[in-house]
Amino acid sequence: MKWKADFEDFLSGRTEGEVFEKTALHSLWKLMSRRAITTVDFPISTGKEGNVFRATSEAGPVAVKIYRLNTATFRNIAQYLQYDGLTDVKKNRRNAIHLWAQKEFSNLTRLSRAGVRVPEPIDHEGTVIVMEYIGSEETPAPMLKNARIKKPQAMEIWTAMKRDMARMYHRAGLVHADLSEYNVLYHEEPVIIDVGQTVKATHPLADVFLRRDIGNLTRFFSRFFTVSAEETYEHVLKEESCDT
Ligand SMILES: Nc1ncnc2c1ncn2[C@@H]1O[C@H](COP(=O)(O)OP(=O)(O)OP(=O)(O)O)[C@@H](O)[C@H]1O
Numbered sequence: 001m002k003w004k005a006d007f008e009d010f011l012s013g014r015t016e017g018e019v020f021e022k023t024a025l026h027s028l029w030k031l032m033s034r035r036a037i038t039t040v041d042f043p044i045s046t047g048k049e050g051n052v053f054r055a056t057s058e059a060g061p062v063a064v065k066i067y068r069l070n071t072a073t074f075r076n077i078a079q080y081l082q083y084d085g086l087t088d089v090k091k092n093r094r095n096a097i098h099l100w101a102q103k104e105f106s107n108l109t110r111l112s113r114a115g116v117r118v119p120e121p122i123d124h125e126g127t128v129i130v131m132e133y134i135g136s137e138e139t140p141a142p143m144l145k146n147a148r149i150k151k152p153q154a155m156e157i158w159t160a161m162k163r164d165m166a167r168m169y170h171r172a173g174l175v176h177a178d179l180s181e182y183n184v185l186y187h188e189e190p191v192i193i194d195v196g197q198t199v200k201a202t203h204p205l206a207d208v209f210l211r212r213d214i215g216n217l218t219r220f221f222s223r224f225f226t227v228s229a230e231e232t233y234e235h236v237l238k239e240e241s242c243d244t
Pocket residue numbers: 044045046047048049050051052063065119131132133134135140141143182183193194195
């Protein structure tokens with residue numbers, strides 16, 4: 001196993017307690033044993049839920065998301081999982097994070113099959129997800145928030161995003177529930193990420209989440225052109241918007 005020298009330090013410095021560290025290392029070890037990854041190269045991001053690294057597989061670069069045990073987020077996770085009929089998660093935090101990671105992986109699979117542009121899911125183990133790396137070799141793609149885009153590109157991106165929101169809703173039967181310029185990467189086209197909290201379109205709060213997602217994006221795009229949240233909502237609810 002090849003590690004970049006500071007990898008373990010980085011991981012332990014950013015995680016809470018030994019249990020998670022061991023869990024993450026154990027999962028990474030398994031992924032390496034079955035050659036889903038060969039090296040972990042550098043950290044891309046340390047977020048509230050997890051750390052994302054660029055890694056390498058035999059087929060080229062990949063992204064690895066490692067979920068962390070985090071009290072604040074854990075409460076949300078327990079709630080979301082209960083809505084999905086998975087109870088008793090409070091008893092076993094590690095188990096809950098496993099479920100959460102699995103849920104993100106299966107959402108990626110479902111979304112990719114529905115034609116939504118998300119990172120292609122590759123493998124998962126425990127609290128770790130391996131997926132397509134979005135970016136150029138050494139430079140990960142920026143979040144939409146930080147991407148240097150001009151009005152004509154913004155228009156193209158918005159068109160693709162409306163189509164993807166419709167596909168997500170109608171073809172995958174899902175609502176992202178944390179969609180904003182922070183959870184979209186821009187690399188030649190918009191790529192939707194961070195689908196751990198994504199809910200079924202039948203979830204009791206799905207409509208609230210969908211309106212909130214649309215509100216976030218229309219607020220962002222209104223810096224480029226006039227855009228209405230209400231019209232966008234109507235547009236996304238039409239099935240034919242999957243093909244436009
Ligand atoms: N497939 C990927 N390819 C390249 N970079 C990625 C990929 N997935 C995630 N990232 C980077 O990692 C960051 C965090 O990922 P993500 O949003 O999924 O995790 P998170 O735990 O919700 O973090 P945050 O709290 O920052 O939202 C992203 O903003 C992006 O910069």
